[in-house]
Amino acid sequence: MMIVLIALIVLMILGAIVALESRDLLSAIISLGIIGFALTIIFLVLSAPDLAIVQIIIETLTLIILIAAVLKTTRADTSETVNARVVMLWISGIIFMGLFLLSAVRAFQSLPEFGALGLRMAQAYLDGFRQTGASNLVTAVILDFRGYDTLGEATVLFTSVAGVVTVLRKAGRKD
């Protein structure tokens, strides 16, 4: 299982690099899709079907919207390359990578051993079912124990739609 995970993560990193470096926006979006669909397989391997369903549907819809937007506008990457202050970019990149590795090592040391969560999760499923009556513990958590979080997420979605509709509206524009 670890080999599959490592291979998928390497594939995701390669896809991210291609998406960054590609001059053609359509191929950049396609390689962005590699990241999302590889993440779906990782969720399935780690037996998290809830996340896998959400990830694969959202990824497909996002790719459709992005491809439609690219086909309607331009395919060439029009952003200019910044060649000033290359030294500053390298220094800040190295500092950030060092900080990231340091905190990642600290975080991974405090995690329990890989795959050692079985009994704790089984107990959590029994307790959650007794307290809420929902046999899908993920739904029980996001809609009962952590209802405020879900309300916040719904509000974020509402606000983002309001922002998109306001920015791209036709009526009331000056130009």
Added chain:
Amino acid sequence: MKGMTVIVKKISQLMVPSIFLLGLYVVVHGHLTPGGGFAGGVLLVGCFVLQILAYGSDEVRNDLKKWRASLSESIGIVLFLFIALLGLFQGGVFFYNTIARAHPGSALDLFSAGLIPLSNLAIGIEVAAALFAIFLTLAVFRMEKHT
């Protein structure tokens, strides 16, 4: 946006009912099987998006109104808030699961877990309408200005 060939139109015509049914299933069974309001809502909006992409926005232009998507989105989020307030007034705590406490519920039934299926419905309506509004704004009504 122009429509695609007759093959794509026919295939999408055959696929859309089953996708819609799967979306409804995922929303309604959110408290029993993997999925829930978010995943089911995106499935529901997926069949609308498929139809618009296959048939082109010119054919459905007269029936498409952006304010309807915005209205259903607002209805979804107000419904979710109303469910939360129901817990406040009935049980004294925001998001209190009143029905589950009153009826302990038969295990693994469709009508169990109290307010959770209703919240799933509200979330599904909200997510589907929100994503459909974004799709309409970005991909359909955006090009009208240039043409």
